[in-house]
Amino acid sequence: MKHSVLHVALAAVAISGAGTFGATAAWEPVRPVEFIVPAGTGGGADQMARTIQGIVTKHNLMKQPMVVINKSGGAGGEGFLDVKSSANNPHKIIITLSNLFTTPLATGIPFNWKDMTPVAMLALDEFVLWVNAEKPYKSVKEFVDAVKQAPAGSIKMGGTGSKQEDQIITVAVEKATGTKFTYIPYKGGGEVAVQLVGNHVDSTVNNPIEAVAQWRGGKLRPLCVFDGKQMAYDEVIADGKGWKDIPTCKSQGLDMEYLMLRGIFMSPKATKDQVEYYIDLFKKVRATPEWQDFMKSGAFNTTFLTGADYAKWVETEEKRHETLMKEAGFLATN
Amino acid sequence: MTTNSSDAGPTHKAVEAGVTLLIALFGAIVIYGSVKAGINWGAEGPRAGFFPFYIGIFIVVASAVNLWNGLRDGDDGLFAEWGQLRQVMSVVVPTSIYVGVMPFTGLYLASIIFIGWFMRWLGKYSWPIVAAVALGMPVVTYLIFERWFLVPLPKGPIEEWLGL
Amino acid sequence: MEELVNLFHGFAVALQPFNIMVMILGIVLGVIIGVLPGLGGANGVAILLPLTFSMPPTSAIIMLSCIYWGALFGGAITSILFNIPGEPWSVATTFDGYPMAQQGKAGEALTAAFTSSFVGALFAVIMITLVAPLVASFALQFGPAEKFAVYFLAFCSFVGLSKEPPFKTIAAMMIGFALAAVGLDSITGQLRLTFGSTELLNGFDFLIAVIGLFGIGEILLTMEEGLSFRGGKAKIDLRVVLQTWKEMPRYWVTSLRSCIIGCWMGITPAGATPASFMSYGIAKRVSPKGENFGKGEIEGVVAPETAAHAAGTAALLPMLSLGVPGSPTAAVLLGGLLIWGLQPGPMLFVEQKEFVWGLIASMYLGNLVGLIVVLTCVPIFAAILRVPFSIIAPLILVLCAIGAYSVHSSTFDVVMMLVFGVVGYLLKKCNYPLAPLVLAIVLGDKAEEAFRQSLLGSQGSLGVFFSNTLVGTIMVLGLIALFWSLIQQGYSRLRTAAA
Numbered sequence: 001m002k003h004s005v006l007h008v009a010l011a012a013v014a015i016s017g018a019g020t021f022g023a024t025a026a027w028e029p030v031r032p033v034e035f036i037v038p039a040g041t042g043g044g045a046d047q048m049a050r051t052i053q054g055i056v057t058k059h060n061l062m063k064q065p066m067v068v069i070n071k072s073g074g075a076g077g078e079g080f081l082d083v084k085s086s087a088n089n090p091h092k093i094i095i096t097l098s099n100l101f102t103t104p105l106a107t108g109i110p111f112n113w114k115d116m117t118p119v120a121m122l123a124l125d126e127f128v129l130w131v132n133a134e135k136p137y138k139s140v141k142e143f144v145d146a147v148k149q150a151p152a153g154s155i156k157m158g159g160t161g162s163k164q165e166d167q168i169i170t171v172a173v174e175k176a177t178g179t180k181f182t183y184i185p186y187k188g189g190g191e192v193a194v195q196l197v198g199n200h201v202d203s204t205v206n207n208p209i210e211a212v213a214q215w216r217g218g219k220l221r222p223l224c225v226f227d228g229k230q231m232a233y234d235e236v237i238a239d240g241k242g243w244k245d246i247p248t249c250k251s252q253g254l255d256m257e258y259l260m261l262r263g264i265f266m267s268p269k270a271t272k273d274q275v276e277y278y279i280d281l282f283k284k285v286r287a288t289p290e291w292q293d294f295m296k297s298g299a300f301n302t303t304f305l306t307g308a309d310y311a312k313w314v315e316t317e318e319k320r321h322e323t324l325m326k327e328a329g330f331l332a333t334n
Numbered sequence: 335m336t337t338n339s340s341d342a343g344p345t346h347k348a349v350e351a352g353v354t355l356l357i358a359l360f361g362a363i364v365i366y367g368s369v370k371a372g373i374n375w376g377a378e379g380p381r382a383g384f385f386p387f388y389i390g391i392f393i394v395v396a397s398a399v400n401l402w403n404g405l406r407d408g409d410d411g412l413f414a415e416w417g418q419l420r421q422v423m424s425v426v427v428p429t430s431i432y433v434g435v436m437p438f439t440g441l442y443l444a445s446i447i448f449i450g451w452f453m454r455w456l457g458k459y460s461w462p463i464v465a466a467v468a469l470g471m472p473v474v475t476y477l478i479f480e481r482w483f484l485v486p487l488p489k490g491p492i493e494e495w496l497g498l
Numbered sequence: 499m500e501e502l503v504n505l506f507h508g509f510a511v512a513l514q515p516f517n518i519m520v521m522i523l524g525i526v527l528g529v530i531i532g533v534l535p536g537l538g539g540a541n542g543v544a545i546l547l548p549l550t551f552s553m554p555p556t557s558a559i560i561m562l563s564c565i566y567w568g569a570l571f572g573g574a575i576t577s578i579l580f581n582i583p584g585e586p587w588s589v590a591t592t593f594d595g596y597p598m599a600q601q602g603k604a605g606e607a608l609t610a611a612f613t614s615s616f617v618g619a620l621f622a623v624i625m626i627t628l629v630a631p632l633v634a635s636f637a638l639q640f641g642p643a644e645k646f647a648v649y650f651l652a653f654c655s656f657v658g659l660s661k662e663p664p665f666k667t668i669a670a671m672m673i674g675f676a677l678a679a680v681g682l683d684s685i686t687g688q689l690r691l692t693f694g695s696t697e698l699l700n701g702f703d704f705l706i707a708v709i710g711l712f713g714i715g716e717i718l719l720t721m722e723e724g725l726s727f728r729g730g731k732a733k734i735d736l737r738v739v740l741q742t743w744k745e746m747p748r749y750w751v752t753s754l755r756s757c758i759i760g761c762w763m764g765i766t767p768a769g770a771t772p773a774s775f776m777s778y779g780i781a782k783r784v785s786p787k788g789e790n791f792g793k794g795e796i797e798g799v800v801a802p803e804t805a806a807h808a809a810g811t812a813a814l815l816p817m818l819s820l821g822v823p824g825s826p827t828a829a830v831l832l833g834g835l836l837i838w839g840l841q842p843g844p845m846l847f848v849e850q851k852e853f854v855w856g857l858i859a860s861m862y863l864g865n866l867v868g869l870i871v872v873l874t875c876v877p878i879f880a881a882i883l884r885v886p887f888s889i890i891a892p893l894i895l896v897l898c899a900i901g902a903y904s905v906h907s908s909t910f911d912v913v914m915m916l917v918f919g920v921v922g923y924l925l926k927k928c929n930y931p932l933a934p935l936v937l938a939i940v941l942g943d944k945a946e947e948a949f950r951q952s953l954l955g956s957q958g959s960l961g962v963f964f965s966n967t968l969v970g971t972i973m974v975l976g977l978i979a980l981f982w983s984l985i986q987q988g989y990s991r992l993r994t995a996a997a
Contacts, residue, residue, distance in 0.1 A: 031497075032480075034486060041826060041833070042544075042823060042829030042832060047833040050548055050833060054547070054549075055551075070544075071907070073701065077682075077699050078696075107687070107688065156954075156955055163686075167687075185685055185687070186951070191822050194638065197820070213841040213846070290551070297839060330687070349927070361676075364676045364679075367690060367693060376686075380950060382690045385679065386679040386691060390676065392669075400669060403663065421722055421724075425718060425891070426919075429895055432895075433912050433913050433916050436909055436912060448892060448895070448896065449896060452891065458888075459888070479904070487900060
């Protein structure tokens with residue numbers, strides 16, 4: 001393979017950090033692997049995919065290059081349909097977010113996760129209920145009371161996308177507390193957090209990585225995390241508190257759990273060897289310090305599942321999304 | 335819009351009327367699609383088709399005015415001479431073929447033939463120059479896009495066979 | 499004073515030999531990315547991002563931001579030479595840049611574009627250096643209503659400028675809005691105008707429309723007039739740079755105004771595209787040579803380029819201090835910061851001084867290096883126009899096809915590009931203005947989104963657009979701009995009627 005000037009220049013820098021991993025699986029990619037991101041550049045899934053690409057490049061985990069391609073059209077439908085139509089092409093993998101379930105349900109595009117081959121769950125993304133730090137509410141109870149007292153719909157919840165994870169959580173919170181929010185959809189999570197800082201919305205359910213900078217800066221306050229247990233990271237972030245100190249929403253009387261899948265699928269009809277190769281690859285990625293730093297900076301839940309366990313988890317989540325979205329009236333009508 | 339030549343060609347008026355009708359048709363499609371998406375004011379403010387619906391109406395109304403103005407104006411000039419249109423079609427037709435076969439042959443083979451055709455038949459260059467440019471361009475493209483910037487471009491059976 | 503000390507420290511960081519090498523490499527890569535259609539700044543930075551992981555964060559961000567500068571410079575080249583804007587904010591540069599190239603003044607146009615870019619960026623960097631925290635808090639004031647007001651102002655200051663019949667302008671602009679609406683409606687999460695086609699899920703990307711309408715359309719027009727590009731007689735020696743520089747101080751008012759518009763739009767963060775259109779529109783109205791805009795007036799290159807670069811640079815400020823990107827490229831850079839373990843936000847300026855000031859210093863140096871690199875290449879770029887048409891035309895067509903393909907990796911987009919090309923040829927021959935169409939494609943869905951977000955927040959009350967001084971002022975400015983053009987039109991019609 002003929003290297004370009006750029007590669008040579010960067011390879012010289014990279015050599016020092018290069019590890020010695022050898023591929024053990026029976027199958028290996030013979031062409032560049034396309035890593036599809038069903039979301040725009042700069043978002044959470046895109047960041048994770050490009051981090052993985054960087055780790056794979058830096059540690060020489062794969063002999064062929066890994067190429068990240070964004071296919072964000074139709075709330076990610078473009079990316080999923082692309083993988084669905086690439087049967088027998090083992091050089092195509094995709095990273096998913098909750099739009100794996102929400103996009104086909106809300107838009108009615110002809111796609112289901114079973115059209116792809118599950119590879120591995122890399123991590124789960126947490127959701128935290130945030131309010132502006134200038135506001136008086138210090139706990140979920142104070143916040144919910146304030147929402148109840150305000151005229152219905154006058155409290156604004158900001159979130160990413162429409163009929164996707166943030167709005168599903170919002171509807172679930174409304175149900176659990178008997179309140180009514182006005183949900184305002186934005187394009188990206190970072191923008192949502194800034195809208196909360198600027199008091200253009202009253203609360204958000206941002207992922208940790210989207211809002212952590214504003215928390216550190218003393219602009220936002222986390223109230224609770226939508227997970228069954230508290231997060232594992234105890235490093236202090238602001239006001240002497242770390243991720244670990246955020247109570248679960250359930251313990252605060254807000255009975256709702258929601259985690260977002262950050263998992264890998266590949267094109268349909270992949271052989272066992274091919275799936276094994278990628279599982280092995282992602283195990284190596286997970287072992288690198290860069291990956292662990294990334295998990296820490298985003299306070300991810302690092303559950304790792306493969307094979308039947310993974311498929312079962314996805315199936316349960318799909319049913320749950322169907323129920324949640326049906327109750328919220330988010331299913332496609334046509 | 336040259337009118338000083340005696341060559342025949344479609345009149346400006348006819349072409350403009352045709353274009354205006356096409357735009358109106360586009361507007362009608364937009365209106366139809368918007369109605370399907372819902373054009374009323376729902377619980378969450380305007381629904382998905384609300385704005386496109388009025389945009390479609392605007393397009394149709396504006397086209398009606400344009401059609402009226404176009405037919406009323408006494409512009410009897412030619413849109414273009416047939417000879418000029420033949421020149422235009424000599425680019426449009428091969429480019430259409432080029433674009434049409436790309437999904438099957440891949441970008442590289444189609445580009446080689448397209449560039450070669452253009453230079454040989456329109457530019458009348460000698461074969462060595464034609465071959466140099468037609469082969470050189472795809473090679474440079476391959477190196478820059480696929481090797482440097484890792485942007486995969488459409489490939490066909492030949493690339494498959496070469497194992498690229 | 500503390501800022502200056504920090505800045506000098508930053509220069510020391512940026513001037514390390516390794517960082518200077520990285521800077522030049524970044525600029526060259528950026529120019530290549532900017533020139534090749536389809537590989538825009540955002541894509542280019544995203545593609546090269548993982549390659550910088552093995553560098554120290556400061557060097558990596560210097561390299562990426564230099565790619566960004568390079569791409570900004572490079573975007574002007576194809577706009578001027580071939581009427582193909584590679585980025586949305588280069589569209590306004592084609593209005594006068596391309597006519598200049600056709601008149602054999604490609605060298606002058608390129609020099610003016612590059613120099614203006616540099617001036618705009620420099621102005622914005624100086625502002626970042628001096629008033630960063632103050633400016634950041636201003637950006638926080640911008641909710642959906644304020645954003646809509648800014649888009650409204652951008653439309654109003656641009657609309658009504660064309661000399662084409664008003665109903666053709668309306669039709670063209672509405673076609674743009676309709677095309678922008680295709681795909682997923684971001685407020686209801688519902689598909690619209692896709693008619694069950696999976697290809698239409700993505701909607702119509704600006705780049706595909708513009709490559710077709712402007713680039714391919716222009717080639718078809720050239721074919722009609724015979725097989726040659728006008729502009730082959732462009733001067734191709736470096737003296738043209740000095741000659742143009744002598745002329746440029748005359749436009750200092752336009753430059754200054756464009757710098758301010760650009761900085762403001764970059765911070766808000768509405769971005770470089772409305773900035774370039776707004777700046778062009780206002781310059782055309784205010785300038786004594788306004789009548790000649792669109793026919794190859796150098797001031798018509800200075801205004802949009804200065805504003806676009808001031809905005810592009812200022813957009814990095816809200817990214818660093820708030821974590822909200824002002825442009826797609828800034829969004830990718832933001833992802834890079836997170837990957838290197840740097841959290842953009844209020845604490846970045848406090849906790850990561852070396853990084854922040856190294857970056858700011860590299861903005862000064864990167865722009866200067868970029869300017870020198872591209873200016874020395876002006877004769878080379880101008881010489882491209884001397885390549886015979888029947889060689890360059892197929893190459894451009896192939897590059898356009900690659901550009902259209904690489905936006906979404908879809909061959910359907912290449913077909914659409916050709917359709918847009920034929921449509922562009924027909925519309926242009928029938929006297930429909932293409933600029934409002936493109937402006938509507940670029941900003942249409944964003945404006946609609948902001949409008950509907952505002953109405954959601956206000957529970958349907960239109961009063962939200964006049965609910966505070968900031969949004970009210972911008973809206974009133976927009977209305978003035980809108981009616982100003984109507985008054986002007988009425989006035990000129992009266993005058994022609996009297997004559």
